[in-house]
Amino acid sequence: MNIPVTVIGGYLGAGKTTLLNRLLAHPQGVRLAVVVNDFGSVNIDAALIANRDGETISLTNGCVCCSIGDNLALALYDLAERPDGPEHIVVEASGVADPARIAGYAASHPRLFLDGIVVVADAETVRARVHDAYVGDLVRRQLETADLIALSKTDLVDAKTVQQVQEWISVEVPDARVVTAPRAGQVADLLLSGPGGHAVLYDALPGGEHARQFMTWSFVRGGVLDGDALRTVIAALPAAVVRAKGVVRLAEAPDRRFVLQLVGRRWSLEPDHVENRDTVVPDRSVIVCIGLADQLEPERLEALFAPVSVAVVPRAVKALLQGVERP
Known part of the structure; x- marks a missing residue:
């Protein structure tokens, strides 16, 4: 069975980890592997943890959370080689990484293929970030590589601002598909394509x-x-x-x-x-x-x-x- 790989990108503090936590809590029956840079940043509910072994945390719902360690390609290769491996892999890109570059690692094993790049954008700050002299080019590149843009922190701004941000993205990234960041129970329907999906x-x-x-x-x-x-x-x-x-x-x-x-x-x-x-x-x-x-x-x-x-x-x-x- 071939295994789809989804890359979750977005600038520092955009809300990637929140999205991942929602996904791990409600995988909708999909046996999922989430690959992260740092376990410490993912506040996994203690009730979900079945076992922890080195770089891997096994969850009671059949999912696993793995640390990238020193080599993302090797981490993905190992997951693909597991006899009881995942039905879908989600990779959290660093906040200062180009998601398209991370997506290239989906070719690290013949059984893996890129399912999509989802970039989380902070509705409150994304426009200012794009015009920042130091990080603007990076944030723009992250948005441009996205197959789907998930607007986060929409509860911190009013409905008019959310609409303005969506319209701004449609100008900056023509043909972009934009949604507000899905809540718990919604994430799997939008992101996952494993057999359970x-x-x-x-x-x-x-x-x-x-x-x-x-x-x-x-x-x-x-x-x-x-x-x-x-x-x-x-x-x-x-x-x-x-x-x-x-x-x-x-x-x-x-x-x-x-x-x-x-x-x-x-x-x-x-x-x-x-x-x-x-x-x-x-x-x-x-x-x-x-x-x-x-x-x-x-x-x-x-x-x-x-x-x-x-x-x-x-x-x-x-x-x-x-x-x-x-x-």
Whole structure:
């Protein structure tokens, strides 16, 4: 099984550790490995700690928290080689690091692949940081490399300021996908794509605060889909779609299942390497888009996805046609 890697970046004090703690507390059934620079900065709930062994803390929910140590590539390689390894790896980048450079380490093992770069930005200070003579270039570069930008500390500013920051980011980073930092219970739905994360394809997302900020739109079709048309649609999804997950069957390889993953601006559509997944119905394609509740337009998505359906020729008719010699 291939393992997705998500990089969490952002300047010092932006709120990366808070996001990680929420993720570790509510991994939504995904066996997760979180790789951090310093255990001391991650205030893991003592009730979650099952065991601590050197550079690794094992949690009661099946997740592990690992220290980068001297070599990130080696830490990732070791995780990929574990027989009981994680279903998803999250790497916390240093506050003064370029997340794109950290993301390059996802190639340190053949089983690893980059799922996305999420940059946490402090709604109260990010604009000032970008114009700072000393760190401005770094903060701007962090924002520009993000597939998804999570605005943190929105409770410290009013709604008008949050809107102004979002509009400012849309000018500074065109086509950026921006959300307010998700609360506990929401993080996994937006960030994770391990096997456990596919539950979102068949179960409604939680209500409450999550439902007020996000909404979902589902595409369900029997038979196979036009792969080229689907790839064109995915590339054209509006910025309001911040996450998409899917398990689909394509006309180009109708006997295989393909997995769609989208985080912000980054997406992939690859053959499914997990066999015997009982929760997936093999004769239908399911795609779920998670987007901002006040911006997602279901009618627009319906129109976008309309061309991907393919008329399926029954097997008996196909066999008959293949047996007829053409003149």
